[in-house]
Amino acid sequence: MTTTRVATAQLTQTLHAERAGITLSAPDRQGLLGILAQTGATGPDLLRVDGFTLRSGFDAAATPFSWNPRLAKRTLGLAALRACVHGEAKNPLEACEAVVDHAIARASSGAERSGSLGSWLASAQTPVRTMAIAYASAYATELWSALEWSAMAELPTIGARDDTVVHRPAGLLLKGRAEVMIHHGNQRAFSPRLLVLGGTPQPEDLLTLGAAALTAALADRDGHAPSVMVGWHPAAGQAVVLPVDHIVLRRAAAGIARRVATWRSSLSEGPVPVAA
Amino acid sequence: MVLLHETPTPKTCAPWQPLAGAALLDALRGGRSSRPSVEGAFALRVRGELSDRCGELLGTSDVAPLTLDRGTVARGYRLSERGDLSVELLRHIFTSTIFQLQVHAGPSADAIEDAKAVLEADPSRRPLLEYLATLAPAVRRELRDAISSDARHLAERWPSLNPMWLPRTGVSMAVDLDGGRVRLRGTCDLMVGIPNRSSASVCMVSLKTTPLTSFHRDEARYLALVETARCGVPPFRIATYSTATGELHAEYVTEALLKDAMEHTLAAVTAPAGVPAP
Numbered sequence: 001m002t003t004t005r006v007a008t009a010q011l012t013q014t015l016h017a018e019r020a021g022i023t024l025s026a027p028d029r030q031g032l033l034g035i036l037a038q039t040g041a042t043g044p045d046l047l048r049v050d051g052f053t054l055r056s057g058f059d060a061a062a063t064p065f066s067w068n069p070r071l072a073k074r075t076l077g078l079a080a081l082r083a084c085v086h087g088e089a090k091n092p093l094e095a096c097e098a099v100v101d102h103a104i105a106r107a108s109s110g111a112e113r114s115g116s117l118g119s120w121l122a123s124a125q126t127p128v129r130t131m132a133i134a135y136a137s138a139y140a141t142e143l144w145s146a147l148e149w150s151a152m153a154e155l156p157t158i159g160a161r162d163d164t165v166v167h168r169p170a171g172l173l174l175k176g177r178a179e180v181m182i183h184h185g186n187q188r189a190f191s192p193r194l195l196v197l198g199g200t201p202q203p204e205d206l207l208t209l210g211a212a213a214l215t216a217a218l219a220d221r222d223g224h225a226p227s228v229m230v231g232w233h234p235a236a237g238q239a240v241v242l243p244v245d246h247i248v249l250r251r252a253a254a255g256i257a258r259r260v261a262t263w264r265s266s267l268s269e270g271p272v273p274v275a276a
Numbered sequence: 277m278v279l280l281h282e283t284p285t286p287k288t289c290a291p292w293q294p295l296a297g298a299a300l301l302d303a304l305r306g307g308r309s310s311r312p313s314v315e316g317a318f319a320l321r322v323r324g325e326l327s328d329r330c331g332e333l334l335g336t337s338d339v340a341p342l343t344l345d346r347g348t349v350a351r352g353y354r355l356s357e358r359g360d361l362s363v364e365l366l367r368h369i370f371t372s373t374i375f376q377l378q379v380h381a382g383p384s385a386d387a388i389e390d391a392k393a394v395l396e397a398d399p400s401r402r403p404l405l406e407y408l409a410t411l412a413p414a415v416r417r418e419l420r421d422a423i424s425s426d427a428r429h430l431a432e433r434w435p436s437l438n439p440m441w442l443p444r445t446g447v448s449m450a451v452d453l454d455g456g457r458v459r460l461r462g463t464c465d466l467m468v469g470i471p472n473r474s475s476a477s478v479c480m481v482s483l484k485t486t487p488l489t490s491f492h493r494d495e496a497r498y499l500a501l502v503e504t505a506r507c508g509v510p511p512f513r514i515a516t517y518s519t520a521t522g523e524l525h526a527e528y529v530t531e532a533l534l535k536d537a538m539e540h541t542l543a544a545v546t547a548p549a550g551v552p553a554p
Contacts (some may be wrong), residue, residue: 154284237506
């Protein structure tokens with residue numbers, strides 16, 4: 001299992017490279033679920049496992065969520081990017097403005113639930129909305145200019161719904177995201193995925209990408225896994241490339257199980273006494 | 277190296293006026309015919325060369341990872357003293373926020389309140405606003421006057437930017453060198469132009485709330501270096517704008533400029549913590 005690093009300029013080529021994808025057989029799937037189940041559920045509540053909780057710790061998920069301009073940038077930025085790539089907007093800034101206007105209109109008509117991005121935008125002060133547009137358009141611009149969209153034979157999926165796997169025996173809710181899924185030719189079932197990550201490439205990227213690939217494979221009805229996961233760090237201008245195979249998925253499952261077990265045991269032990 | 281220093285000059289008799297509107301935009305762009313270029317192969321080598329030389333400087337010593345930013349590199353300090361809350365920092369953050377809002381929505385009649393609303397919506401700014409609340413009324417008045425002046429100058433002078441030029445504010449950059457032993461980080465207040473292209477097409481703008489000094493020029497050059505290491509393509513132009521005076525330092529990015537920035541950066545790598553580099 002190896003990762004490589006590529007520069008932003010090589011992203012499109014990397015995502016389009018021919019790779020054989022893997023498909024989980026029933027025993028493969030049971031084996032992966034068995035690794036995850038080693039942690040054992042501690043109650044009826046499901047522990048959310050995704051890129052955020054793997055990076056920030058499971059305690060972070062306990063903090064009540066509330067929108068702010070920084071947190072809104074991904075959702076707004078991806079919607080704006082989609083409009084640009086589909087030829088519905090000329091540039092990310094105008095696309096973001098249209099996305100925000102649309103979300104506010106939906107909220108005003110009662111189509112948005114309480115706590116949604118649309119209802120937050122509708123109630124936010126104008127300058128706060130402007131700042132949300134500023135963050136989102138910068139995000140969309142970086143991604144828009146990082147890939148050669150015209151070189152793609154098929155329109156990619158931008159900002160698809162998260163993959164979701166509920167694993168009751170382990171008490172886990174696995175969530176996997178991808179900002180962009182590339183479709184080409186007969187590899188459609190194994191669509192390469194691009195994740196946008198913060199900061200600079202880190203060793204932890206391996207688990208982040210592996211966990212997202214594992215979730216995608218377990219969530220897929222036919223057990224298809226993405227052929228490759230690419231974690232792009234726009235701030236660093238580099239991407240981490242992880243071709244997906246059975247070893248990657250097993251190690252991701254084991255990595256998740258280890259993190260969860262450690263966290264759960266820390267809860268049962270209570271605070272660690274500090275030596276004098 | 278071309279340095280355009282838009283400051284008062286004794287050669288002219290007319291009183292100096294800060295650039296505004298189209299003239300400011302022209303100065304940011306530079307003359308179209310005289311635009312120098314950086315050899316592509318050199319730009320692509322910047323990250324590797326920086327990393328190799330950091331490795332040579334640090335040797336096999338087991339040092340804690342170093343993080344450099346534009347302030348530390350320009351002043352030859354290894355560790356940043358920025359981040360300490362101060363009235364100056366408050367002014368800079370308020371004015372930067374006003375600038376960001378103006379770039380995306382035009383000038384506001386109530387710029388300070390708008391900026392405050394934005395900062396209040398950002399949990400990471402809470403310590404800053406708590407610090408603001410602790411200031412004496414006289415200090416707060418003085419700060420408000422200074423920010424009002426910055427906002428007025430921005431509204432009067434700063435040109436509106438066409439969305440087709442892809443203006444983006446607060447762009448974060450971070451480049452790890454020598455296996456992560458050195459991190460170069462920075463935030464560009466404004467970038468204009470298409471990023472990630474094979475030829476230089478981005479103009480980077482830094483905003484200052486003080487009169488400009490040579491430190492600010494070095495800070496802008498450092499950011500150009502980080503952008504080049506990040507993208508493998510340099511920005512074509514860098515600029516620093518002072519809201520206090522209306523001064524604009526703008527220059528084309530050349531190979532010589534990047535080499536100069538590289539030497540400054542490497543000097544900061546070996547500078548003792550908190551002590552100016554020789």
